[in-house]
Amino acid sequence: xxxxxxxxxxxxxxxxxxxxVSETADVALGIGDDCALLRPIAGCVAALTTDTLVxxxxxxxxxxxxxxxxxxxxxxxxxxxxxxxEPQAFLLALTLPEFDASWLEQFADGLHALARDAxxxxxxxxxxxxxxAITITAxxxxxxxxxxxxxxxxxxxxxxxxxxxxDAALALQLLQTPDSMHPTTDAHRQLRARLDYPTPRLAAGLxxxxxxxxxxxxxxxxxxxxxxxxxxxxxGAEIAVQDLPMSPAFAQQHAPSQRLQLxxxxxxxxxxxxxxxxxxxxxxxxxxxxxxxxxxxxxxxPGLRWFDASGHSMTVELSGYDHFKF
Amino acid sequence: xxxxxxxxxxxxxxxxxxxxVSETADVALGIGDDCALLRPIAGCVAALTTDTLVxxxxxxxxxxxxxxxxxxxxxxxxxxxxxxxEPQAFLLALTLPEFDASWLEQFADGLHALARDAxxxxxxxxxxxxxxAITITAxxxxxxxxxxxxxxxxxxxxxxxxxxxxDAALALQLLQTPDSMHPTTDAHRQLRARLDYPTPRLAAGLxxxxxxxxxxxxxxxxxxxxxxxxxxxxxGAEIAVQDLPMSPAFAQQHAPSQRLQLxxxxxxxxxxxxxxxxxxxxxxxxxxxxxxxxxxxxxxxPGLRWFDASGHSMTVELSGYDHFKF
Numbered sequence: 001x002x003x004x005x006x007x008x009x010x011x012x013x014x015x016x017x018x019x020x021v022s023e024t025a026d027v028a029l030g031i032g033d034d035c036a037l038l039r040p041i042a043g044c045v046a047a048l049t050t051d052t053l054v055x056x057x058x059x060x061x062x063x064x065x066x067x068x069x070x071x072x073x074x075x076x077x078x079x080x081x082x083x084x085x086e087p088q089a090f091l092l093a094l095t096l097p098e099f100d101a102s103w104l105e106q107f108a109d110g111l112h113a114l115a116r117d118a119x120x121x122x123x124x125x126x127x128x129x130x131x132x133a134i135t136i137t138a139x140x141x142x143x144x145x146x147x148x149x150x151x152x153x154x155x156x157x158x159x160x161x162x163x164x165x166x167d168a169a170l171a172l173q174l175l176q177t178p179d180s181m182h183p184t185t186d187a188h189r190q191l192r193a194r195l196d197y198p199t200p201r202l203a204a205g206l207x208x209x210x211x212x213x214x215x216x217x218x219x220x221x222x223x224x225x226x227x228x229x230x231x232x233x234x235x236g237a238e239i240a241v242q243d244l245p246m247s248p249a250f251a252q253q254h255a256p257s258q259r260l261q262l263x264x265x266x267x268x269x270x271x272x273x274x275x276x277x278x279x280x281x282x283x284x285x286x287x288x289x290x291x292x293x294x295x296x297x298x299x300x301x302p303g304l305r306w307f308d309a310s311g312h313s314m315t316v317e318l319s320g321y322d323h324f325k326f
Numbered sequence: 327x328x329x330x331x332x333x334x335x336x337x338x339x340x341x342x343x344x345x346x347v348s349e350t351a352d353v354a355l356g357i358g359d360d361c362a363l364l365r366p367i368a369g370c371v372a373a374l375t376t377d378t379l380v381x382x383x384x385x386x387x388x389x390x391x392x393x394x395x396x397x398x399x400x401x402x403x404x405x406x407x408x409x410x411x412e413p414q415a416f417l418l419a420l421t422l423p424e425f426d427a428s429w430l431e432q433f434a435d436g437l438h439a440l441a442r443d444a445x446x447x448x449x450x451x452x453x454x455x456x457x458x459a460i461t462i463t464a465x466x467x468x469x470x471x472x473x474x475x476x477x478x479x480x481x482x483x484x485x486x487x488x489x490x491x492x493d494a495a496l497a498l499q500l501l502q503t504p505d506s507m508h509p510t511t512d513a514h515r516q517l518r519a520r521l522d523y524p525t526p527r528l529a530a531g532l533x534x535x536x537x538x539x540x541x542x543x544x545x546x547x548x549x550x551x552x553x554x555x556x557x558x559x560x561x562g563a564e565i566a567v568q569d570l571p572m573s574p575a576f577a578q579q580h581a582p583s584q585r586l587q588l589x590x591x592x593x594x595x596x597x598x599x600x601x602x603x604x605x606x607x608x609x610x611x612x613x614x615x616x617x618x619x620x621x622x623x624x625x626x627x628p629g630l631r632w633f634d635a636s637g638h639s640m641t642v643e644l645s646g647y648d649h650f651k652f
Contacts, residue, residue, distance in 0.1 A: 028470050029475065032476075032558070034375060034474075034476070034542060035375040035409040036373070037372070037373055037374075037409075037468070037470065039371050039372075040370075040371070044366075045363045045364060045365050046372060047361035048361055048363075048364060048415075048417060048450060048463075048465065049360060049361040050417040050418075050450065050461070051419070052419045052421055052454045054454050054456035057454065057455060057456060058454070079361050080360075082360035083360050092376075093376045093377070095380060095459060123374065124375060125376060126376055126377045126378050128378045128380050128384070128459075130380035130459060131456065133457075133459060135419040137376055137463040139372075139374065142363070144365070147354075148360075149355065150358075216360060217360060232358070
């Protein structure tokens with residue numbers, strides 16, 4: 001296992017780009033042993049999630065390495081946010097087709113930029129050679145009774161979403177339109193940032209665990225994701241499509257006919273969808289630093305029903321987003 | 327996100343093959359939410375490890391799905407064993423090129439067979455489409471003071487290994503010899519089982535944490551792996567090559583000239599290498615259900631030195647195994 005000049009091995013690689021931290025109050029042992037050791041937080045259970053990003057499937061091939069690093073962590077932290085968990089640490093399993101120092105440096109910078117924002121550290125991982133893929137496992141802590149499950153929605157709860165919907169899906173659509181490949185306007189750039197640099201709603205999740213009965217993060221599109229809450233809670237929902245929040249950049253774009261599709265089935269929003277008892281809605285909105293928009297209501301009748309601006313029931317044809325459809 | 331007859335989506339897939347368990351005493355919430363929730367064990371820290379297996383790199387392409395499922399979990403549990411941690415649960419990130427019901431069923435069976443042996447459950451994961459790769463994150467529990475780090479080796483400690491070395495490497499070599507593709511003798515089959523179905527030394531790890539000053543699991547080959555203990559502990563070692571334990575099946579094979587190479591640089595042994603104070607060696611050997619063979623000694627002089635049967639220093643040319651060498 002001699003490390004000659006022309007041999008960059010797994011261990012050298014990990015040391016060079018990823019081992020930026022050792023022990024903290026929570027981390028009894030970081031990178032560089034058979035396992036990392038994490039101290040539990042009194043009164044909490046560990047929240048664990050793992051998500052893989054595959055090149056060309058979960059991000060466009062031409063995505064900057066810095067953005068890939070950020071996003072790989074962001075999608076996992078978003079799951080912690082949806083659980084109302086406080087992030088504690090993460091592990092990285094990185095499969096690379098080749099050694100590219102510049103790519104790795106930028107990837108690590110993007111990863112660590114979000115880790116720093118979230119106040120957490122990389123504590124372990126694995127590096128292998130193969131087609132580009134990034135699997136991160138994030139660990140958080142949450143008092144068991146406060147954890148936001150999908151299964152707690154109650155009939156009468158108000159369905160709310162944080163932030164705005166459809167930005168990332170619109171950015172992806174613009175990217176796939178040849179003339180719009182490179183963002184040329186501020187609006188384009190804002191949309192592209194929502195695709196490449198999603199913000200996990202960690203502070204919102206911590207705040208909302210005091211109010212919400214159920215939560216999920218919006219990764220695959222509102223329609224599909226809210227469906228998981230309905231199935232787990234054994235309820236239905238009515239959603240008013242005109243209430244779906246959109247960003248100014250999104251609203252500026254043409255083709256309003258496609259807006260609904262992008263907002264309900266586009267995916268990659270990484271906003272939170274939560275169910276809140278109506279009497280606690282205002283308090284929750286006041287407590288949150290972020291916009292929390294009511295978009296509908298939980299019903300005893302099963303199924304997901306859509307309503308237009310006039311309050312009429314409408315059909316929404318979904319061309320949903322599924323990372324594993326055959 | 328409608329699930330038509332011709333559409334097998336991620337969620338259906340996960341439910342069908344992997345969701346065999348829900349809550350236990352440790353598992354507050356299993357598969358099917360944004361995160362799994364794990365209860366800490368009083369007096370313990372969480373031990374976390376993640377490892378990826380890439381098809382054709384970490385296992386031969388023709389490996390049976392059942393063995394791939396087993397091995398993907400085994401290599402992670404081996405890291406817990408090397409830490410002296412008791413396994414608690416695991417997460418699976420599975421990237422598949424196509425939907426193959428029979429492959430998935432066998433993969434899941436192999437995975438669950440080892441999980442059952444280890445007394446743990448799959449608590450979450452992610453399924454994506456792409457080139458075949460399996461990333462597992464395993465979580466265990468260990469009292470912080472008893473955790474077996476790489477950094478604790480002391481001058482004078484006896485270097486020991488569990489079980490036997492070189493079987494998996496020999497099996498791989500036989501596989502790569504055209505005439506030996508299919509195991510035809512009992513010895514071949516035994517060697518092949520060591521390659522495809524490694525046994526994580528969990529019970530040994532729990533037992534040895536009472537005796538050992540340092541430990542590592544042998545995944546990349548003895549020479550490289552022991553080097554990590556030496557570097558972390560800032561010591562050296564002398565190893566007697568004639569003491570390296572071999573199985574009867576291994577000893578039966580021809581080409582003794584290659585034995586040393588297979589035993590010190592072959593990789594995939596998944597035995598434990600531990601350092602034990604000499605006065606505690608017998609007690610440790612008596613306590614262990616498995617053979618624990620002394621193979622050398624920790625020295626103040628840095629570096630790894632090999633000795634032959636006559637006690638003469640010898641040079642070992644290593645053609646080491648590194649999953650990420652360019």
